[in-house]
Amino acid sequence: MQYIDGGVCAPKGFQAAGVHCGIRSKNTDKKDLALIVSDELCTAAAVYTQNKVKGAPIAVTREHLKDGKAKAVICNSGNANTCAPNGVEIAKKTCDLAAEHIGIKAENIIVCSTGVIGEELIMEPFEKGMKPLVKALSYEGGTLAAEAIMTTDTVSKECAVEFELGGKTCRIGATAKGSGMINPNMATMLSFITTDAAISSSMLQQALSQDIKDSYNQISVDGDTSTNDTVAIMANGLCGNPEIKEDGEAFKQFCKALAMVTKVLAKKLAADGEGATKLIECQVTGAPDKETARSLSKSVISSDLLKSAMFGEDANWGRVLCAIGYAPADFSADDITVEMSSKKGSIKVCEHSALYPHSEEKAAEILSETEIKIDVNLNQGQEQAAAWGCDLTYDYVKINGDYRS
Known part of the structure; x- marks a missing residue:
């Protein structure tokens, strides 16, 4: 193919x-x-x-x-x-x-x-x-x-x-x-x-x-x-x-x-989301079932707080866990690993569902790229799924503030 x-x-x-x-x-x-x-x-x-x-x-x-x-x-x-x-x-x-x-x-x-x-x-x-x-x-x-x-x-x-x-x-x-x-x-x-x-x-x-x-x-x-x-x-x-x-x-x-x-x-x-400057991909691995992996990856890229953080090049991994936590799925949130990556490298920001010491400067540099990947490992199964979204920018509001005109 x-x-x-x-x-x-x-x-x-x-x-x-x-x-x-x-x-x-x-x-x-x-x-x-x-x-x-x-x-x-x-x-x-x-x-x-x-x-x-x-x-x-x-x-x-x-x-x-x-x-x-x-x-x-x-x-x-x-x-x-x-x-x-x-x-x-x-x-x-x-x-x-x-x-x-x-x-x-x-x-x-x-x-x-x-x-x-x-x-x-x-x-x-x-x-x-x-x-x-x-x-x-x-x-x-x-x-x-x-x-x-x-x-x-x-x-x-x-x-x-x-x-x-x-x-x-x-x-x-x-x-x-x-x-x-x-x-x-x-x-x-x-x-x-x-x-x-x-x-x-x-x-x-x-x-x-x-x-x-x-x-x-x-x-x-x-x-x-x-x-x-x-x-x-x-x-x-x-x-x-x-x-x-x-x-x-x-x-x-x-x-x-x-x-x-x-x-x-x-x-x-x-x-090509309205006003977007970055493509965000969330890959969830180690999930107990396929639907859980789908639900969690979609929840992360749908979070307005996470999307805003990506626009600001802020590796606010707590917003990733927050979005995972309210996703409609049955899983344990006790041993989650989160890494963020782009063409400029990768950085682990969370391990065992807690802070993993990292450089905020390096994280910001990684998030300055136009394509960002967030890898989430639940460490409780073999299933995986991905979802795609974009950052939330000032221009999104401008576009939709006068859409009909």
């Missing part, structure tokens, strides 16, 4: 495009409508936000994916189509309009929106932009689509891998967006994944639902779970491998490749 260039267009038979159609009326330089289309009908699966308030597109996408099939993804940025008048009707009309221009069935379209919650979304921009959007479709258009789904993101996010299945070379590609309102409890933000592997919709759903537990579910920027979180995957089978219909070696290989993509994107999302 190896990483390759490209995002959603890396697998065979996928085209994409992104244009400005006018949903973002105040910023005409920013693309706001994205489209991904497969040459062939795909098996498909998705996971969605567990926020009780959900964007209207989720209801439409759920209905469209009941048969486990899809051929395209249409997504706008700038307006979440959540708590908006006629939201479901707008989402359905968007699918109808896209279907008409692409020449496919509306029920084979996944529809998503991202942006401001509670504002009306109208059809005029879609009607204006759909024709040029479809005309712009290209087998090299993945980056344009990645740019069109961005909101407060500062960079687009793409990843792709190449791997072998049944003697055939297959690929998985993906894009994701998310910079604020990131604290998933299923998946997170928006992410669209494509593959030319042949795999049934039921196994695709199993792979995705399992994968997010150690990728997208393990990131947090600000503790807010979005109303529109959706991760969708489409598989068109064009690489020619024997279709994966059950658990086995081929399925394990597919899941391994999927994890390579989603973990890279998870880190990119955390690093």
